[in-house]
Amino acid sequence: xxxxxxxxxxxxxxxxxxxxxxxxxxxxxxxxxxxxxxxxxxxxxxxxxxxxxxxxxxxxxxxxxxxxxxxxxxxxxxxxxxxxxxxxxxxxxxxxxxxxxxxxxxxxxxxxxxxxxxxxxxxxxxxxxxxxxxxxxxxxxxxxxxxxxxxxxxxxxxxxxxxxxxx
Amino acid sequence: xxxxxxxxxxxxxxxxxxxxxxxxxxxxxxxxxxxxxxxxxxxxxxxxxxxxxxxxxxxxxxxxxxxxxxxxxxxxxxxxxxxxxxxxxxxxxxxxxxxxxxxxxxxxxxxxxxxxxxxxxxxxxxxxxxxxxxxxxxxxxxxxxxxxxxxxxxxxxxxxxxxxxxxxxxxxxxxxxxxxxxxxxxxxxxxxxxxxxxxxxxxxxxxxxxxxxxxxxxxxxxxxxxxxxxxxxxxxxxxxxxxxxxxxxxxxxxxxxxxxxxxxxxxxxxxxxxxxxxxxxxxxxxxxxxxxxxxxxxxxxxxxxxxxxxxxxxxxxxxxxxxxxxxxxxxxxxxxxxxxxxxxxxxxxxxxxxxxxxxxxxxxxxxxxxxxxxxxxxxxxxxxxxxxxxxxxxxxxxxxxxxxxxxxxxxxxxxxxxxxxxxxxxxxxxxx
Numbered sequence: 001x002x003x004x005x006x007x008x009x010x011x012x013x014x015x016x017x018x019x020x021x022x023x024x025x026x027x028x029x030x031x032x033x034x035x036x037x038x039x040x041x042x043x044x045x046x047x048x049x050x051x052x053x054x055x056x057x058x059x060x061x062x063x064x065x066x067x068x069x070x071x072x073x074x075x076x077x078x079x080x081x082x083x084x085x086x087x088x089x090x091x092x093x094x095x096x097x098x099x100x101x102x103x104x105x106x107x108x109x110x111x112x113x114x115x116x117x118x119x120x121x122x123x124x125x126x127x128x129x130x131x132x133x134x135x136x137x138x139x140x141x142x143x144x145x146x147x148x149x150x151x152x153x154x155x156x157x158x159x160x161x162x163x164x165x166x167x
Numbered sequence: 168x169x170x171x172x173x174x175x176x177x178x179x180x181x182x183x184x185x186x187x188x189x190x191x192x193x194x195x196x197x198x199x200x201x202x203x204x205x206x207x208x209x210x211x212x213x214x215x216x217x218x219x220x221x222x223x224x225x226x227x228x229x230x231x232x233x234x235x236x237x238x239x240x241x242x243x244x245x246x247x248x249x250x251x252x253x254x255x256x257x258x259x260x261x262x263x264x265x266x267x268x269x270x271x272x273x274x275x276x277x278x279x280x281x282x283x284x285x286x287x288x289x290x291x292x293x294x295x296x297x298x299x300x301x302x303x304x305x306x307x308x309x310x311x312x313x314x315x316x317x318x319x320x321x322x323x324x325x326x327x328x329x330x331x332x333x334x335x336x337x338x339x340x341x342x343x344x345x346x347x348x349x350x351x352x353x354x355x356x357x358x359x360x361x362x363x364x365x366x367x368x369x370x371x372x373x374x375x376x377x378x379x380x381x382x383x384x385x386x387x388x389x390x391x392x393x394x395x396x397x398x399x400x401x402x403x404x405x406x407x408x409x410x411x412x413x414x415x416x417x418x419x420x421x422x423x424x425x426x427x428x429x430x431x432x433x434x435x436x437x438x439x440x441x442x443x444x445x446x447x448x449x450x451x452x453x454x455x456x457x458x459x460x461x462x463x464x465x466x467x468x469x470x471x472x473x474x475x476x477x478x479x480x481x482x483x484x485x486x487x488x489x490x491x492x493x494x495x496x497x498x499x500x501x502x503x504x505x506x507x508x509x510x511x512x513x514x515x516x517x518x519x520x521x522x523x524x525x526x527x528x529x530x531x532x533x534x535x536x537x538x539x540x541x542x543x544x545x546x547x548x549x550x551x552x553x554x555x556x557x558x559x560x561x562x563x564x565x566x567x568x569x570x571x572x573x574x575x576x577x578x579x580x581x582x583x584x585x586x587x588x589x590x591x592x593x594x595x596x597x598x599x
């Protein structure tokens with residue numbers, strides 16, 4: 001996948017991704033998608049194009065367990081989030097909803113850079129700067145969930161978690 | 168950051184086990200070590216009205232037609248309760264329909280904050296493995312339960328299969344010693360801890376929290392500290408179970424408590440020590456929970472709203488601390504003091520002790536047990552430019568429903584004293 005980088009900082013919490021005043025109201029994620037990052041960057045939704053990437057520093061998605069956070073990002077058109085690290089509940093939620101979350105050194109990725117992502121290899125290529133950045137490997141169970149399109153599909157197929165062939 | 172099976176403590180070295188390794192191991196049916204990925208059977212699962220509707224939809228999407236253990240599941244309507252709007256009411260109806268259909272416990276509007284209700288009902292015992300679709304599920308660690316927050320879809324998978332996969336976390340040992348003086352509370356200790364460890368200082372890790380200060384504390388105070396473990400990114404905040412925990416559980420449950428302690432040679436990835444003997448009241452400034460300072464640094468800051476309650480500080484001892492400060496005094500006319508007891512049980516006890524009367528006479532307003540104004544959906548959204556002083560656990564911009572307001576976090580006594588003066592105030596002046 002290819003897209004533009006939208007650069008954010010450290011400790012971006014789930015309240016900023018989607019504020020509580022919206023998330024409790026509806027299960028219509030397209031409606032929530034219009035408010036993604038609103039309190040932090042009210043113009044974000046207008047600048048975002050389908051297939052773009054959110055690039056952040058440490059501890060992306062800290063705070064509440066709201067799954068509306070990755071869902072709203074996904075429905076807004078974000079193809080993947082790339083960060084130095086993720087808060088653990090968010091990380092699971094993102095993969096469970098089929099939104100790739102990659103851990104790598106983002107220090108040299110700038111706002112507006114063109115990126116290409118190879119999920120199989122775990123490599124981010126910064127096309128604007130000609131750099132290849134390796135990502136941390138994901139546990140096999142998470143890769144399986146991501147490959148099957150999310151945890152709903154995974155459970156529909158398997159009915160339980162399997163660790164066979166774990167790393 | 169997340170990778171399976173890392174041998175972080177050196178190859179092949181035999182070492183003791185942490186509390187997390189023991190609890191996850193006993194529920195996975197095998198010996199486990201930090202870094203491993205395991206599938207473990209759950210003792211209890213919880214979801215609230217901000218998360219349960221997505222769980223219900225995911226459960227249906229998975230083709231779920233029965234729960235592995237409906238008797239181990241509890242739903243609670245607390246975040247947006249009573250419903251402020253038509254759309255929220257539809258989501259609440261979804262939860263009521265689901266619990267009726269599948270024989271799941273529902274704690275409807277007015278029962279309280281999900282975490283306090285889980286404790287009041289005796290659903291959490293030492294040695295148990297509990298998940299909740301709410302990040303503050305880590306609160307139950309004060310009862311020696313490995314309890315952690317998950318998202319809605321993980322909860323749906325757990326309802327269906329009875330189990331969930333976990334990465335066994337490394338553990339940080341936090342030792343808190345000393346006896347805080349008058350006017351200094353567990354919340355001040357919790358804020359100190361968050362300020363020192365910082366918002367991502369314990370990400371993917373478990374905390375084991377102990378020491379003389381913790382042993383001296385009542386269970387309610389310990390819950391305030393474990394509640395905030397997630398504010399440093401921790402997966403769990405674990406304490407040992409003692410006679411105070413067992414006394415709380417008496418008469419609430421017949422489930423077998425199996426207290427777990429760490430081995431003397433258990434491996435810790437980090438060890439921290441805090442002495443709270445000379446601690447002064449702490450405040451978290453906007454808009455970060457780890458932006459912590461001594462109360463004197465922000466004294467005099469005008470406040471328009473005070474919130475006492477939430478899963479952090481809505482228990483009986485918190486209401487007692489507030490009543491002690493407010494007794495015979497009046498809340499400043501420029502301040503709205505909102506009090507929401509953590510549960511029906513807490514509210515009844517406070518009524519019987521006369522605490523509610525003290526709060527109302529002082530000019531406070533008492534609301535339905537639940538999350539109240541904490542999550543910014545209803546019941547006390549602040550205005551533009553207003554400062555709020557709150558006993559909650561989060562002060563993110565927009566958290567209480569208005570990104571133009573600022574939230575300061577403090578102990579119940581600090582909130583009460585600040586409401587009397589209309590500005591942030593050191594509570595030690597009001598505590599005899």
